[in-house]
Amino acid sequence: MPQVDPELFDRGQFQAELALKASPIAAFKKAIRQAGEVLDKRFRAGGEIRPLIEARAWLVDNILQQAWNQFAWGDPSGIALVAVGGYGRGELHPHSDIDLLILLGAAEHEQYRDAIERFLTLLWDIGLEVGQSVR
Numbered sequence: 001m002p003q004v005d006p007e008l009f010d011r012g013q014f015q016a017e018l019a020l021k022a023s024p025i026a027a028f029k030k031a032i033r034q035a036g037e038v039l040d041k042r043f044r045a046g047g048e049i050r051p052l053i054e055a056r057a058w059l060v061d062n063i064l065q066q067a068w069n070q071f072a073w074g075d076p077s078g079i080a081l082v083a084v085g086g087y088g089r090g091e092l093h094p095h096s097d098i099d100l101l102i103l104l105g106a107a108e109h110e111q112y113r114d115a116i117e118r119f120l121t122l123l124w125d126i127g128l129e130v131g132q133s134v135r
Contacts, residue, residue: 008035008055009062024070028063028126035059039094057083057092060128064100067122071115078105079112085131097129104134 006013009031017027039059043052064081073079085099086092102116116134123130 005055005058008038009059011062014066018066024122025125028067028122032063032127053091053093056094057087057090060087060092060098063126063128067119067126070122071119073115074111079103095129097131099131100133102132102134
């Protein structure tokens with residue numbers, strides 16, 4: 001999986017985009033659209049499939065990190081975002097859903113409810129197909 005691929009996702013540029021927008025949705029959609037175009041171009045140029053599906057997973061890792069950071073989670077030891085399924089293995093095919101597990105400490109459920117709902121809504125609003133569970 002790529003460590004850094006600024007053609008696919010440039011964190012600094014994305015942060016600058018976020019700072020300029022009243023709502024983060026447009027910045028996320030733009031980043032996802034541009035990365036999709038880069039991946040499509042690489043595929044059409046004959047790129048190997050494994051690096052392409054790993055790069056797509058890397059992109060989603062970065063998008064999810066940025067989305068997660070949009071919310072105040074309080075004590076970070078009480079909640080974790082975990083990738084599962086094919087995405088968790090670092091293999092994300094085009095149009096696949098993104099399987100996520102939000103793992104909570106035993107007594108932590110209620111304090112995170114609102115932030116979890118807003119986080120998932122953001123993911124849907126930016127066009128990600130998410131399969132999620134909260135445990």
